Amino acid sequence: MIPAEFRYLCPSTVDEAVRMLAEEGEDAKVIAGGQSLVPVLRMRLAAPTALIDIGGLTELTGVRDDGDSLLIGAMTTHYEVQRDHLIHDHALLLKLVTDTVADPQVRHRGTFGGSLCHADPAGDLLAPALALDAVMIIAGPGGRREVPASEFFVGYFETALAPDEILIDVRVPKYTGWGAHYEKLNRVAQAWSIVAVAAAVQVRDGTIAAARVGLTNVGAGPVRAVDVESALVGQPATAEAISEAALRASTGDGYKDNLARVLTGRALTAAVAG
Amino acid sequence: MTATAEPEVGKARLRKEDARLITGQTKWTDNIQLTGMLHMAVLRSPVAHARIRHIDCSRATAMPGVALVLTGEDFAAEQGSLPCAWPITEDMKSPPAPALAVDQVNFAGEAVALVIADNAYRAADALAAIDVDYDELPVxxxxxxxxxxxxxxxxxxxxxxxxxxxxxxxxxxxxxxxxxxxxxxxxxxxxxxxxxxxxPSFMEPRSVVVDPSADMFTMWSATQIPHILRWMLSAVTGIAEHKIRVIAPDVGGGFGGKLQVTPEEVLCLLAARRMGRPVKWTESRTESMLSAHxxxxxxxxxxxxxxxxxxxxxxxxxxxxxxxxxxxxxxxxxxxxxxxxxxxxxxxxxxxxxxxxxxxxxxxxxxxxxxxxxxxxxxxxxxxxxxxxxxxxxxxxxxxxxxxxxxxxxxxxxxxMTYDSGNYEAATARAMELFGYDDLREEQKRRRESGDPVQLGIGISTYTEMCGLAPSRVLGALRYAAGGWETASIRMLPTGKVEVITGTSPHGQGHETVWSQIVADRLGVPFEDVEVLHGDTASSHKGMDSYGSRSLTVGGTALVHAADKVLAKARKLAAHMMECDEADVEFAAGSFSVRGTSTARTLGDVVLAAHVAHDLPEGMEPGMDADATFDPDNFSFPHGTHLCATEVDTETGMVKIRSYVAVDDVGTVVNPLIVDGQVHGGLAQGIAQALYEEAIHDEMGTLTTATFADYLVPSAADLPAFMTARTATPATSNPLGVKGVGEAGTIASTPAVVNSVLDAVRHLGVRDIEMPLSPERVWTALQGGSADASTPAAGGLGSIDAQGGQS
Structure with missing residues (x-):
């Protein structure tokens, strides 16, 4: 690979990383697992003057129990997310989505936070982060701030992160005991989704108590299917109720609209069953 | 003639070459480092059709480490025109094909300038500093x-x-x-x-190194055709053929994509000549997809x-x-x-x-x-x-x-064409049995009747192909500029070990293993005692290289003939050594004996006697080496029956291959493991045409599928477990009875898959769907829409214009 020339910086703390980012100016870029940034550098579609490698910041890896929620370090790899017991028990949807990300090599290098910051509308982790009401914990020159996913994803490859800020943790409320499923349609295993649907459902005594549905790659960013969610609440967990609600995933008549409806139905059906 | 106790031909030998290929303990072209070596990078046209008004290289020339920046004008007098060896008709129109565009570019990706620098990074950096003024033409x-x-x-x-x-x-x-x-x-x-x-998407990108030292141009290239390349380089540049040596070291795949005399090979040669120093060029994947054929x-x-x-x-x-x-x-x-x-x-x-x-x-x-x-x-x-x-x-x-x-x-x-042999009934009967044709038809009927959202289809492909390119007289009649023979040499070393030199040029096929098996059988020597040399015009001075499933049928036959020449001479010398009549000499298991006696000499004894030459029959030359060149009388015609069952999700348009049976008749099989490998890889590529792969250009002529994020090559995860079997009707046109297997899977599978998908949805009113059968195209066809709806890949890098990318 032959990228354009850049300075390579290796901070040893988050504060140092933030300081470096401020010093290097807006043409500097943070590199996490590099699974999205490196291809872009390789093709010289981006030519940052400096790369600040936060790969050595072990404080940013791992999943912690924080009472009603989980704190997922931004540098936790997909591979670690797939195997984490807290995630399995309290945010199963994230595990199921992560299982489908790219291939094993990418899952060993790529990070949870890196995927969210890259904000590729076809990236798998955006929709579940949105649907699960994740909160981004961000470090910047002025200290820490928290931004809900609904405000974090602002457009096509665009987030609320300022050029001098770094995502350090993601807070995800616990969804203990919820059923979950990720229904993804991609042409080959390593291709991005054409459309995918992330669904989590809480069923109590045969009735849908709560539902979360996020759509991948139907817009400039992840889309939360709020109409589907509200149509489900209070309904019996039946095929009829699910089919009816899934129709609200999209109102258009294009191929992706059709996929949004079909895949929402399938995701909900599997989530309820699981 | 089988001389060893357990025949090598037919044995599923693990490939000799795999350990070094898999561990990388070998010489790929890009690994080559020479003293004083310079690096070449190529600037490519971002537009599909334009006149070049002006190229300003001044900024690039001044950049650190840059030795030389050249345009087509600089090379116009020496670069000649890239060769076309097949003028199919007398009045065929053939435009000049400069390696570096001179005054006009005719496709996006065509080379317009090159930079020579002291390292590959600096060469790539300087590309951005070359200013080309294009006057765009209608595309x-x-x-x-x-x-x-x-x-x-x-x-x-x-x-x-x-x-x-x-x-x-x-x-x-x-x-x-x-x-x-x-x-x-x-x-x-x-x-x-x-x-x-x-x-073509070969795994190893193209790479060239040219060393102009020692009064000779030595070119290493990731090519399928070192011999043809040497000839053509001489024809294009005017450099005398005997002053060019071409080496194809281990080459990582080709699929025809490296059956070429490339602009970059010519440019690397000319640049090395001009600089008087070695020059290397290695392409990026995107460059490969834009500019390789x-x-x-x-x-x-x-x-x-x-x-x-x-x-x-x-x-x-x-x-x-x-x-x-x-x-x-x-x-x-x-x-x-x-x-x-x-x-x-x-x-x-x-x-x-x-x-x-x-x-x-x-x-x-x-x-x-x-x-x-x-x-x-x-x-x-x-x-x-x-x-x-x-x-x-x-x-x-x-x-x-x-x-x-x-x-x-x-x-x-x-x-x-005269098809020499075949048995379509036998291959079909075997395939039908393995596939469970009748049961699948039953299931298909049930799914149709119940209106199952997932419909089942069955596709058939009963194919044949012509391999073993080619009888030279036929090529001549087709106005092809070269012949189709192949050559082999056997060098019998004094210790009894054997060197085989072949004119074929393997780039992943396993010739070293298969050629060793053939020689081991023929000469009665251990498989391990045979070394196969290939791909270097200095050691293998003639050959027509590897393509068109020709290597075994044509090159393997030349090898058999060379081995027979060794044996014929050895038999004479053995008779002399054992003081008997040649007619009384028997050969078995690597040993000559006098019929009816216990007197015997091993082939090794005889080879050593020939080498030291102390006591040879009158008129016999020392040594036991032999050469043979074989020009086939006919092509070979592999055939087979492939059956494919697909499940078509009518709600999403997604196609899933449920089962795939390939029964191929490739004649005699030398190594079943290698044949299976060829069939599996071939099927993957044929299925890829049916379902996944497509080079798409936008209306400006820009290739929008110039990365593997956009050009969808399937992996094992996307393909079913193939069920393969064989019938064996030997070819009559060569002594091994072999027919060739390099392309069979690719040729057969594409229609089997498409026929299967159409069979699944035809009752729903679909008549045809254009390849590749993407989910969107299938779904659109099911809605009664146009079957050729364009389906760009989804998201990710797919939405990034990769034009002109370096890596």
């Missing part, structure tokens, strides 16, 4: 539009039509008149198919006539074939190779093939796995299904009615 992309000659790719030619090539069975005397057959037919079916453009890209209009009972009476083929912007090494001949294959295994009494080659502002096309034959096989196998549907007959039944029966071989076809 010609669509073949039918191109033929109207409103805008011209090459104005000097006066037309976009390159050539028209015709075969007519009535004129050739090999059959009757097809127009009469169609006029008098009970049933006529006419269909148009599109063979989308594909990118593409494959397929035809529009096929097929007319088939038949009787109502299902008997075929005529076949008319009208092709448009996209050459791209230039004619590369065998570009115009690729569609012509299909001319002999459209009639396939069926007894058509009348046949006409007419192909018009067309220039467009796209990357040149050329050989890609199967080269003309996959296109032909797709068309005829789709048509046989269409005929079955039209007549309400079972698609296998209709094939069976029309194919050549096993007792009719040798059979001369309507295209003038």
């Amino acid at each position: 010609v992309l669509d073949m039918e539009e191109a033929l109207k000659d409103q805008d011209l790719v090459h104005p000097d030619l006066g037309t976009n039509k390159c050539a028209t090539w015709v075969f007519d069975s009535a004129e050739a005397g090999s059959g009757t008149d097809v127009e009469e057959a169609i006029a008098s037919a009970e049933v006529v079916i006419e269909r148009t198919f599109r063979q989308q453009r594909l990118i 593409h494959g397929r890209d035809q529009i096929q209009k097929i007319t088939l006539s038949a009787r109502r009972d299902g008997t075929v009476t005529g076949l008319k083929v009208e092709l448009l074939a996209d050459m791209g912007a230039y004619l590369r090494l065998v570009t115009p001949g690729i569609p012509i190779l299909g001319a002999f294959m459209f009639n396939a295994i069926y007894k058509f009494p009348a046949y006409r093939f007419e192909c018009t080659n067309v220039f467009t502002n796209k990357t040149p096309t050329d050989a890609y796995r199967g080269a003309g034959r996959p296109e032909a096989t797709f068309a005829i196998e789709r048509m046989m299904d269409e005929l079955a549907v039209e007549l309400g007959m079972d698609p296998m039944k209709i094939r069976e009615m029309n194919w050549i029966k096993h007792d009719e071989f040798p059979f001369t076809t309507v295209a003038g």
Whole structure:
């Protein structure tokens, strides 16, 4: 690979990383697992003057129990997310989505936070982060701030992160005991989704108590299917109720609209069953 | 003649070459480091058609580490024109093909300037500092539009039509008149198919190193054709052939994509000559996809006539074939190779093939796995299904009615080929049994009746192909510039070890293993005692290289002949040593003995005696080496029956291959493991054409699928577990009885998959779907929409323009 020339910086703390980012100016870029940034550098579609490698910041890896929620370090790899017991028990949807990300090599290098910051509308982790009401914990020159996913994803490859800020943790409320499923349609295993649907459902005594549905790659960013969610609440967990609600995933008549409806139905059906 | 106790031929030997290839303990071209070596980077045109007004290299020249920046103008006097070795007709139009564009660019990705620098990074950096002023011209992309000659790719030619090539069975005397057959037919079916453009996607990107020292130009290149390359480099540049040595070290795949004399090979040679220092060039994946030749890209209009009972009476083929912007090494001949294959295994009494080659502002096309034959096989196998549907007959039944029966071989076809052997009944019976045809038809019926959202389809492909390229006289008759023979040498070393030199040039096929097996059997030496040398024109001074499933049928036969020459001489010397009549010498298990006695000499004893030459028969030369060159009398004709079951999700359009059975008859099998590997890889590539791969250009002529994020090559995760089996009807045209297996899987599988998908959804009103059968195309067809809806890949890098990327 032959990228354009850049300075390579290796901070040893988050504060140092933030300081470096401020010093290097807006043409500097943070590199996490590099699974999205490196291809872009390789093709010289981006030519940052400096790369600040936060790969050595072990404080940013791992999943912690924080009472009603989980704190997922931004540098936790997909591979670690797939195997984490807290995630399995309290945010199963994230595990199921992560299982489908790219291939094993990418899952060993790529990070949870890196995927969210890259904000590729076809990236798998955006929709579940949105649907699960994740909160981004961000470090910047002025200290820490928290931004809900609904405000974090602002457009096509665009987030609320300022050029001098770094995502350090993601807070995800616990969804203990919820059923979950990720229904993804991609042409080959390593291709991005054409459309995918992330669904989590809480069923109590045969009735849908709560539902979360996020759509991948139907817009400039992840889309939360709020109409589907509200149509489900209070309904019996039946095929009829699910089919009816899934129709609200999209109102258009294009191929992706059709996929949004079909895949929402399938995701909900599997989530309820699981 | 089998001399070892347990025959090597037929043994599933692990490949000798795998350990070093898999661990990387070998010499790939890009690994080569030479003292004082410089690095070349190539600036490519971002536009598909333009005049070059001016190129300003001053900024680039001044950059650190840059030794030289050159444009086409700088090289105009010495770069010559890249060769086309196959002028298919006397009046074929052929534009000059400069390695570096001089005053006009004709496809996006064409080389316009080069930088030589002290390292690859600095060379790449300097590309961005070259300013090219383009005066854009109208872009010609669509073949039918191109033929109207409103805008011209090459104005000097006066037309976009390159050539028209015709075969007519009535004129050739090999059959009757097809127009009469169609006029008098009970049933006529006419269909148009599109063979989308594909990118060969070899694993190792192309790489070249040229060392100009020692009064010699030594070129290492990731090529399939070191021998042809040496010849052509000399022809293009005027450098004397004996002053050029070409080495193809271990090469990581080709699929026809490295059957080429590339602009970069010529440029690297000229740059090394100018600098007087070694120069290396290695491409990025995106560069490869933009500029290395593409494959397929035809529009096929097929007319088939038949009787109502299902008997075929005529076949008319009208092709448009996209050459791209230039004619590369065998570009115009690729569609012509299909001319002999459209009639396939069926007894058509009348046949006409007419192909018009067309220039467009796209990357040149050329050989890609199967080269003309996959296109032909797709068309005829789709048509046989269409005929079955039209007549309400079972698609296998209709094939069976029309194919050549096993007792009719040798059979001369309507295209003038003589198929030496085959047994379509046997291969089909085996495939049907493995597939569980009747059970799947039952399940299909149930799913249709219940309106299951997932419908099941069954696709058939009963294919044949022509391999073993090629009898030189046939190539001559087709106006091809070279012959089709192959050569082999055996060097018997004094310790009894054996060196084999082959003119074939393996790039992943496992020739070292298979050639060792053949020699071990023939000479009765251990498999491990044979070393196979290849790919270096200094050690292997002649050869026609590897492509067209030719290496074993032609090169393997040359090897057998060389081994027989060694034995013939050794027998004479053995008789002399054992003081007996040559007629009384027997050879078995690597040892000569006198019939009826215990007197014996091993081959090693005899070889040593020949080497020291102390006591040779009168007139015998020292040494026990032998050379042989074999020119085949005929092609070989592998065949087989492939059956594919697909599940089509009618709600999403997604196609899933449920099961795939391939029964191939490739004649005698030397190494079953390698044959299975060839079949598996071939199937993956053929299935990829049916379902996944497509080179897409936007309306400006920019390739939008120039990364593996956009050009979808399937992995093992996307493919089913293949069920493979074989029947073995030996070829009669070579002593091994082999037919070739490099392309069979690719040729056979594409129509099997497409036939299967159509079989699943035809009752829902779908008549055809263009390849690749993406979920969106399938779903759109199910909605009654156009079958050729364009489906760009989804998201990710797919939305990034990768034009001109370096890596």
